[in-house]
Amino acid sequence: MVHVCVSKEERALLAAACQRADMSLNDFMRSKALDAAESDILERRVATIATKDWEAFEAWANGPAQEKAALKELASKSPTWLT
Numbered sequence: 001m002v003h004v005c006v007s008k009e010e011r012a013l014l015a016a017a018c019q020r021a022d023m024s025l026n027d028f029m030r031s032k033a034l035d036a037a038e039s040d041i042l043e044r045r046v047a048t049i050a051t052k053d054w055e056a057f058e059a060w061a062n063g064p065a066q067e068k069a070a071l072k073e074l075a076s077k078s079p080t081w082l083t
Contacts, residue, residue, distance in 0.1 A: 004029070 006014065018028040049057065 002033075 014025060014028070018025050021028055023031070
């Protein structure tokens, strides 16, 4: 269970939104809170990488370029939207 303190003005705004959505205050707040939580998680721009994995990534990124035959072949072709 979660309790949230809101001002009279905030309560009135929530009540109006609930009425427009044809939802109870509980359902409305749960729905909006879950939407916001999911959005926050999905939009996170920071990734945490363990030190050993970061060192392996840096070694790969700083290493010599490796030619990929399939990519070289693909790059030699005209884009499908131009043919």
